[in-house]
Amino acid sequence: MTRRQLHLNAFLMNTGHHEASWRLPESDPYAHVDLAHYVRLARIAERGTFDSLFLADGPQLWNNLAQRPAGALEPITLLTALATATEHIGLIATASTSYNSPYNLARKFATLDHLSGGRAGWNIVTTAGAEAARNFGLDAEPAHAERYARAAEFLDVALKLWDSWEDDTIIADKAAGVWGDDAKIHPPRHQGRYFSVEGALNVPRTPQGYPLLVQAGSSEDGKRFAARYAEAVFTAQQTIEDARAFYADLKARTVAAGRDADHIKVLPGIVPVIGSTEAEALANERVLEDHIVHAHGVDRLERLLQLAPGTLELDGPLPSDLPPESAVEGAKSRYTLIVELARRDRLTVRQLIGRLGGGRGHLTFAGTPEQVADTIELWFESGAADGFNIMPAVLPSGLETFVDHVVPILRARGLLRTEYGDARRTLRERYGLPRPANQHVIAPALV
Ligand SMILES: Cc1cc2nc3c(=O)[nH]c(=O)nc-3n(C[C@H](O)[C@H](O)[C@H](O)COP(=O)(O)O)c2cc1C
Numbered sequence: 001m002t003r004r005q006l007h008l009n010a011f012l013m014n015t016g017h018h019e020a021s022w023r024l025p026e027s028d029p030y031a032h033v034d035l036a037h038y039v040r041l042a043r044i045a046e047r048g049t050f051d052s053l054f055l056a057d058g059p060q061l062w063n064n065l066a067q068r069p070a071g072a073l074e075p076i077t078l079l080t081a082l083a084t085a086t087e088h089i090g091l092i093a094t095a096s097t098s099y100n101s102p103y104n105l106a107r108k109f110a111t112l113d114h115l116s117g118g119r120a121g122w123n124i125v126t127t128a129g130a131e132a133a134r135n136f137g138l139d140a141e142p143a144h145a146e147r148y149a150r151a152a153e154f155l156d157v158a159l160k161l162w163d164s165w166e167d168d169t170i171i172a173d174k175a176a177g178v179w180g181d182d183a184k185i186h187p188p189r190h191q192g193r194y195f196s197v198e199g200a201l202n203v204p205r206t207p208q209g210y211p212l213l214v215q216a217g218s219s220e221d222g223k224r225f226a227a228r229y230a231e232a233v234f235t236a237q238q239t240i241e242d243a244r245a246f247y248a249d250l251k252a253r254t255v256a257a258g259r260d261a262d263h264i265k266v267l268p269g270i271v272p273v274i275g276s277t278e279a280e281a282l283a284n285e286r287v288l289e290d291h292i293v294h295a296h297g298v299d300r301l302e303r304l305l306q307l308a309p310g311t312l313e314l315d316g317p318l319p320s321d322l323p324p325e326s327a328v329e330g331a332k333s334r335y336t337l338i339v340e341l342a343r344r345d346r347l348t349v350r351q352l353i354g355r356l357g358g359g360r361g362h363l364t365f366a367g368t369p370e371q372v373a374d375t376i377e378l379w380f381e382s383g384a385a386d387g388f389n390i391m392p393a394v395l396p397s398g399l400e401t402f403v404d405h406v407v408p409i410l411r412a413r414g415l416l417r418t419e420y421g422d423a424r425r426t427l428r429e430r431y432g433l434p435r436p437a438n439q440h441v442i443a444p445a446l447v
Helices: 035-047 075-085 102-115 130-134 144-162 220-229 240-256 278-290 294-304 332-344 349-359 369-381 397-412
Strands: 007-012 052-055 090-096 120-125 170-173 178-180 212-215 232-235 265-274 363-367 387-390
Touching: 007 035, 007 232, 007 265, 035 052, 035 075, 035 397, 052 075, 052 120, 075 090, 075 102, 090 102, 090 212, 102 120, 102 144, 144 220, 212 220, 220 240, 232 240, 240 265, 240 369, 265 278, 265 349, 265 369, 265 397, 278 349, 278 363, 294 332, 294 349, 332 349, 349 363, 363 369, 369 387, 369 397
Parallel strands: 007 052, 007 387, 052 090, 090 120, 120 212, 212 232, 232 265, 265 363, 265 387
Antiparallel strands: 170 178
């Protein structure tokens, strides 16, 4: 029997996930707007037979400009360029349901799916923060529950649009002079609370039907949304116990939503800092920590915890009277994760900033390739993960080290494919997921 295999996604972020990565001698501070940098990263990930790569995004200028490279290329455009530079790897772009309209966005993802031969994925986000809201004519961030309600309707409309062409709409009968079948076009005619969309999509049905649906929110609303729509879920988990509980909860919710538990793949993030010995890995981590400018970290933490500037003391603990998650309208689950991390490990603000510097709350792990592979295997085999979101602290070198030194171990253990094979596969096939049926076509078994 073949062994169940890992799904690996490369989460790419300019010079790396560590906030100080851009300061290292090897790093290019302009990499975030350099196509060649991303092509290089995509090809390294493809050499490591990853399932996919992923770009985060938000329609606002993130980050304090002094702290780290800011501004980013628009992901769907960048992934379109990467589609021409790669052959097999899936291409997942983040796009917001709060600040897009379904027709335009459904069209863009359909285009990416065609151009990449069925390798498109959409990380569906509702976008936390007032900065983005103010870029779109709103005074304040819409309430958390409101954002998820809009996201659900957005998805329903997008699915209607992607299904508005049946698979065999195009006949292309040159002899008869008939190109397509109008009877196989199904305009959404949607009138809802947030959207009104009349006509069919102006892009034919795509190789996958629609992009792989990915989601990354872990609040109650986020998990409910994931159980209903998501085929892959990115998540930040600090401990294997928390990851197991999250995994079991999400699978149970997915079954309760009438779906197969195996049709949602759970991928916790890991920030591996690798060295040929444990001492070398810890030294590599130390170098990164030594490059952190703590004033930036304090500023960021105060904003995240919704505290007034100047509240936090670098060598003191977090205040004991922080608001509960229910009072947070931004990224609820990340807020809780950070507060729990600081309290559980009794961290000072300085130590917390060091821990968050690498992965903003994702599991940071310094070790040898064997130790990294052991951690991945342990989580994978004990009901905590279906795969991992690999978030190298430094790019490109961290991805290169992972692919050259950890991937061979995972392959030798039978946990990862050794090659993609000759056949072209869609992103959904890489994740072992079925191609979705068109909602307008009755499955033959049911006729
Ligand atoms: C790996 C990962 C990547 C994410 N990428 C983005 C992103 O690109 N843009 C964004 O607005 N939110 C992003 N998020 C945040 C989530 O979409 C979500 O807002 C956050 O986890 C809080 O969700 P909650 O309010 O449901 O707890 C990401 C989260 C994770 C775990």
